[in-house]
Amino acid sequence: MKRRNPTDVGRTPGVGPSREAVGRALRRGLPLFLVVALAGIAGAQGADATTKITVAVDTIWVLVTGALVFFMQAGFALVEAGFQSAKNVVNILMKNASDFMIASIAFWAFGFAFMFGNGIGLLGLHGWFLQGPDTSPLTGSAYHGIFASLSWTGVPLFAKFFFQLVFAGTAATIVSGAIGGRVKFPAYLIFSVVMTTFVYAIIGHWAWGGGWLSQLGFIDFAGSTVVHGVGGFAALAAAIVLGPRIGRFRDGKVTAMPGHNMTFAALGVFILWLGWFGFNPGSTMGIVGDPGLVARIFLTTNIAAAAAGVASMVVSWMRFGKPDFSMTMNGLLAGLVAITAPCAFVSPIGAVIIGLVAGVLVVLAIPMFDALGVDDPVGAVSVHGVCGIWGTMSVGLFGLPALGAAGLFAGGGIHSLLIQTMGTFAMCGAAFGSVYVLWLALKATMGIRVGAHEEIGGLDVAEHGAEAYVPADALREPVLVGAGD
Amino acid sequence: MKLITAIVRPEQVVAVKEALFKAGVQGLTLMRVSGHGGQAAVHEQYRGSSYLVEFHDKVQLTIAVSDPFVGPTIDAIVRAARTGEVGDGKIFVQPLDQVVRIRTGERDVDALTPVGVPEGLPV
Numbered sequence: 001m002k003r004r005n006p007t008d009v010g011r012t013p014g015v016g017p018s019r020e021a022v023g024r025a026l027r028r029g030l031p032l033f034l035v036v037a038l039a040g041i042a043g044a045q046g047a048d049a050t051t052k053i054t055v056a057v058d059t060i061w062v063l064v065t066g067a068l069v070f071f072m073q074a075g076f077a078l079v080e081a082g083f084q085s086a087k088n089v090v091n092i093l094m095k096n097a098s099d100f101m102i103a104s105i106a107f108w109a110f111g112f113a114f115m116f117g118n119g120i121g122l123l124g125l126h127g128w129f130l131q132g133p134d135t136s137p138l139t140g141s142a143y144h145g146i147f148a149s150l151s152w153t154g155v156p157l158f159a160k161f162f163f164q165l166v167f168a169g170t171a172a173t174i175v176s177g178a179i180g181g182r183v184k185f186p187a188y189l190i191f192s193v194v195m196t197t198f199v200y201a202i203i204g205h206w207a208w209g210g211g212w213l214s215q216l217g218f219i220d221f222a223g224s225t226v227v228h229g230v231g232g233f234a235a236l237a238a239a240i241v242l243g244p245r246i247g248r249f250r251d252g253k254v255t256a257m258p259g260h261n262m263t264f265a266a267l268g269v270f271i272l273w274l275g276w277f278g279f280n281p282g283s284t285m286g287i288v289g290d291p292g293l294v295a296r297i298f299l300t301t302n303i304a305a306a307a308a309g310v311a312s313m314v315v316s317w318m319r320f321g322k323p324d325f326s327m328t329m330n331g332l333l334a335g336l337v338a339i340t341a342p343c344a345f346v347s348p349i350g351a352v353i354i355g356l357v358a359g360v361l362v363v364l365a366i367p368m369f370d371a372l373g374v375d376d377p378v379g380a381v382s383v384h385g386v387c388g389i390w391g392t393m394s395v396g397l398f399g400l401p402a403l404g405a406a407g408l409f410a411g412g413g414i415h416s417l418l419i420q421t422m423g424t425f426a427m428c429g430a431a432f433g434s435v436y437v438l439w440l441a442l443k444a445t446m447g448i449r450v451g452a453h454e455e456i457g458g459l460d461v462a463e464h465g466a467e468a469y470v471p472a473d474a475l476r477e478p479v480l481v482g483a484g485d
Numbered sequence: 486m487k488l489i490t491a492i493v494r495p496e497q498v499v500a501v502k503e504a505l506f507k508a509g510v511q512g513l514t515l516m517r518v519s520g521h522g523g524q525a526a527v528h529e530q531y532r533g534s535s536y537l538v539e540f541h542d543k544v545q546l547t548i549a550v551s552d553p554f555v556g557p558t559i560d561a562i563v564r565a566a567r568t569g570e571v572g573d574g575k576i577f578v579q580p581l582d583q584v585v586r587i588r589t590g591e592r593d594v595d596a597l598t599p600v601g602v603p604e605g606l607p608v
Contacts (some may be wrong), residue, residue: 477526
């Protein structure tokens with residue numbers, strides 16, 4: 001099972017909710033046309049129709065929240081562009097666009113099969129190009145097919161795929177910011193292919209595809225580790241192999257290289273925050289079975305982000321003298337990353353504590369990576385890597401038995417914490433190791449870093465022959481077609 | 486008194502600034518400019534069309550100094566701004582008739598003498 005939730009968001013196999021339950025759900029604000037249409041079907045065909053309604057409503061939920069998660073690509077693009085120099089903006093936007101283009105194809109062709117296809121504990125082995133038997137949206141014992149790890153949710157296969165694809169895209173795009181300002185574009189493209197085909201997919205199989213970690217009871221509801229920890233530690237490996245930007249560390253001192261547009265950065269953070277209301281609540285992959293759980297996840301997600309933002313603002317204020325804007329933005333994201341694994345299993349007070357800790361962690365982690373000589377222009381390693389680990393471990397601390405997790409502080413003992421800790425370190429370590437080797441291989445073959453001239457002049461002109469901010473009065477000489485070079 | 490105008494690469498400005506401060510020159514004004522000299526034009530493209538950008542981004546420093554500081558100022562700029570490749574820039578030195586410090590009304594060399602070392606200057 002994927003984001004296993006023992007309270008079972010998915011329904012009893014083949015049986016829809018009662019008609020009363022559907023009526024309650026409808027009264028809670030489904031659009032009128034839908035109520036009329038669904039009531040018509042229900043009246044005509046009875047129990048079979050309520051199943052159809054369940055599938056329809058759940059499918060709407062999965063696709064709409066999937067679209068919200070897709071919009072996080074825009075959030076990442078803006079955050080990363082804002083936190084980079086103006087001379088590298090075209091490049092970072094190009095990377096953000098291309099990693100999702102690549103993910104869309106690679107995850108469809110191979111990644112989804114490696115991650116969710118039936119297979120062995122280490123990886124999935126069926127379902128290339130989404131081909132093979134699959135009786136979705138049937139669930140439980142009524143399900144027959146090759147994607148058994150997702151048979152707990154009663155939506156069509158393609159809806160399951162789309163929702164998982166946007167997660168894969170997120171994991172890949174986390175890396176683009178951390179290696180900004182000096183990476184060769186072709187090397188990033190190759191990395192994106194390998195990341196979405198193999199690294200993210202195979203490591204994700206361990207937790208969500210029925211792999212060895214899920215068999216041990218490891219839980220990661222929406223991907224603090226599966227998406228963010230893996231992306232963050234892939235980013236760390238890439239940033240280490242690539243080395244820092246010229247001038248970042250001089251004579252043993254850390255030189256700040258401020259981003260060029262804080263408005264973009266803030267807008268990006270708000271878009272990501274919005275996208276997270278798809279990322280976490282959508283990971284129920286259904287809403288009819290337990291609307292209360294979805295509502296809980298909205299609350300825990302939001303309040304953890306808010307608490308983390310407060311914590312990072314206050315701690316940065318105390319430590320650096322003034323409330324630090326970019327640190328607070330990173331803190332908000334750190335809270336969202338941390339609550340991603342435990343969002344379905346904790347109380348609001350648990351979410352507040354998880355967020356507060358994440359907000360403090362990020363203020364400690366960013367200067368620590370600076371001191372270690374790791375150049376991460378956007379703070380991706382601290383936000384996604386460090387707080388991904390924290391969030392996953394927090395399930396073992398704050399998880400409530402009534403919600404399906406056995407947290408230490410809820411009297412569930414230490415077992416869950418140990419499994420969570422082992423699982424997140426195993427996955428993050430595997431991501432770090434495999435991506436480290438990949439970048440070393442790219443370095444030895446095609447080269448991964450632009451020359452010093454190109455870096456100083458900016459990747460926009462060097463790699464793309466374009467500028468993000470074109471002066472209106474710039475003097476340009478057209479080159480006749482065919483006359484160039 | 487001389488008015489020194491130096492045009493340098495944007496990426497050398499930090500080094501030039503440090504060299505000037507070390508030479509005791511603290512008063513300077515800088516402008517972002519674009520200029521054309523011997524440096525090759527940059528080939529850019531936009532949705533399939535190519536064009537040449539012949540004017541390069543540069544930074545222009547304007548510095549007024551008393552005569553004893555002319556040599557050290559020029560030396561500092563040349564040392565810090567030189568990369569050895571075409572496009573390092575130029576220095577122009579012109580005579581300066583008058584200088585007035587607006588706050589006090591002081592004139593000429595008095596007006597060019599620094600008030601003190603501002604806080605945070607790495608000298």
